[in-house]
Amino acid sequence: MKQMLTKCIGAIVNLIGVFSSKIAAKIALHLFSSPRRIRLKELERDFLMTAFTEEVQIGDNQIMTYRWLGKKDTILLAHGWESNSYRWKPLIEQLKALDYGVVCLDAPAHGRSSGKTFNAVLYSECIHVIAKKFKVNVVVGHSVGGMAAAFFQHNHPLPSVKKLVFLGAPSNFVGVFSRYVAMMGYTKSVANGMDKLIFERFNEEPEYFNAARFSEHVEPIGLVIHDKRDKIIPYSDAKDYEIHYKNARLITTEGFGHGLKTEEIHNHIIDFIDA
Numbered sequence: 001m002k003q004m005l006t007k008c009i010g011a012i013v014n015l016i017g018v019f020s021s022k023i024a025a026k027i028a029l030h031l032f033s034s035p036r037r038i039r040l041k042e043l044e045r046d047f048l049m050t051a052f053t054e055e056v057q058i059g060d061n062q063i064m065t066y067r068w069l070g071k072k073d074t075i076l077l078a079h080g081w082e083s084n085s086y087r088w089k090p091l092i093e094q095l096k097a098l099d100y101g102v103v104c105l106d107a108p109a110h111g112r113s114s115g116k117t118f119n120a121v122l123y124s125e126c127i128h129v130i131a132k133k134f135k136v137n138v139v140v141g142h143s144v145g146g147m148a149a150a151f152f153q154h155n156h157p158l159p160s161v162k163k164l165v166f167l168g169a170p171s172n173f174v175g176v177f178s179r180y181v182a183m184m185g186y187t188k189s190v191a192n193g194m195d196k197l198i199f200e201r202f203n204e205e206p207e208y209f210n211a212a213r214f215s216e217h218v219e220p221i222g223l224v225i226h227d228k229r230d231k232i233i234p235y236s237d238a239k240d241y242e243i244h245y246k247n248a249r250l251i252t253t254e255g256f257g258h259g260l261k262t263e264e265i266h267n268h269i270i271d272f273i274d275a
Contacts, residue, residue, distance in 0.1 A: 010184035017190045025193025032180055032194075033117040035082045035109050038209060044086040051104075058129050059122075063114040065130055068092065068106045073162075074101035075273065076098075078127055080143030080168075081118075084111030086123035087142070091266045098270065101195050103134045107145070120173070121202065121209070124151035131158055138273055140165040143233060143258065148172075150211035153218045164222045164248075165269055167260045170233045171240035173209035212237070215245035222248030223272045232258040 016059055020236025040048070053068035055275045060241070065082030066085050075095055077088045084105035094100050106114035107123050107143030129141060137160055141149035153164060170176050181191045198206050215222065222245050235252070251268055253260070 006183060007084065007185050010113055010186055013184070013190060014187045017187060017193070021189045021193045022196075024190045025197055026184060028184070028190050029194050029197050030117070031184075032177075033119055033181070035118050037109065037111075038082060038084065040084065040086065040111070042070055044084075044089075047089055048086055051102075056133065058126050060116040060176040061108045061126070063108065063126050063130065064106045065134075066102075067134065068096050068100035069071070070096065070099045071095075072098065072100045073132055073273070074103060075138045075140060076127070076134070076136040077098075077102065077104045077133055078123070078139065078141040078145030079104075079107065079110070080141075080145050082110070083142070086090070086111075090261065090263070091140075091269065094266055098274075100273070103130060103133075103136060105130050107148075120148045120151060123148035124155065127152045128156040128158075131161060132156075133159050137161060138163040138165070140167070140269060141169060142189060142260065143169060144169040145169075147211045150214050150218070151209070153220060154211075154214035157219065160221050160240050162222045163273065164218070165272065166222065166224045166241065166248075166263070168230055168233050168258045169237065169241070171210065171237035173211035175234070175237065177206055185199065212240035214246040215241060215248070219246070220247070223251065223269070224248050225251045225253065225254045225265060225268060227253045227258065227260060229254060229256075230258045 003184050013024050013028050048066050054065050055062045056065055079087050084106050088104055092102050106113040109118040139149045146166035195206055223243045226235055226239055228235045238250055256262055
C-alpha cells in the first residue's frame with residue numbers, strides 16, 4: 001500500500017513535469033527534504049528529560065540538545081532520517097555507566113528541534129556548532145547522521161574531535177538521490193531538474209557531496225559499521241569508505257539491518273572509544 005502511494009505521488013509529479021519540469025523538480029526536492037516528525041511518547045520524553053536540555057540557535061533553527069555529564073571524553077550522537085535522540089537510549093546508558101559525557105542533538109525538522117526541511121549539509125553545520133560548543137571528542141552518526149558528520153569534519157575540522165563512527169552511513173549523495181528517484185518513479189526530466197536545483201542552492205553538482213572522498217582528508221581515526229543486508233543504504237557504500245577513509249576500520253555485520261541497534265554493535269563502538 002505504501003509503495004503504491006509512493007508511486008502515485010511520483011506519477012503526479014511526473015505529470016506536472018510535462019508542463020513545467022522546474023516546478024515538478026521543486027516539488028520532488030521538497031518531498032525529499034521533508035521528513036515526517038515522529039512525536040515522542042511519554043516514556044521517551046521522560047528519559048530524555050533526565051539530561052540537561054538546551055536549545056541552540058543555529059541559522060533559522062532552534063536545535064534541541066541533551067547532555068549527560070561524565071568525567072571521560074564527550075561523545076556526540078547524531079541520529080538519522082525521521083528519528084530523534086531517543087534512538088540512542090541503550091548506548092547512552094552504557095556510556096553513562098562508563099562515565100563518558102554524552103551529547104545528543106535532534107536534527108532540524110526532527111524531534112524537538114524546529115524547522116520543516118532537512119538535508120545533510122544543514123545537519124553537518126548543526127553538528128559542527130554543537131561539537132564546538134560542548135568540546136566533543138568523538139562523533140557517532142547513524143545513517144545520514146554519519147554522512148553529515150563526515151561533511152562536518154571535512155568543512156570544519158575541530159582539534160578536539162579524535163574519533164568518528166559511521167553506522168550504516170551513505171557514502172555519496174548521488175546514490176541517495178538515485179535511490180529516491182527510483183523509489184518515486186520520477187522521469188529523467190524531473191531528476192535532471194532536481195540536480196539543477198541542487199547546483200543553484202549549493203553552487204556544487206550532486207557529485208561533489210561525497211562523504212567517502214571527503215574522508216580521505218580528515219584526521220580523526222574512524223570506525224565504519226555496516227550490515228551486508230542493509231536494505232536502506234547498500235553495503236557498497238561501506239566499501240567506498242573502506243577505499244577512501246584510510247584512517248578507518250570497517251566492521252561488517254550480517255542480520256542487523258540498517259538500524260544497527262544491538263548490544264554487539266554498541267560494544268564495538270565502546271571498544272573503539274576506549275582504545
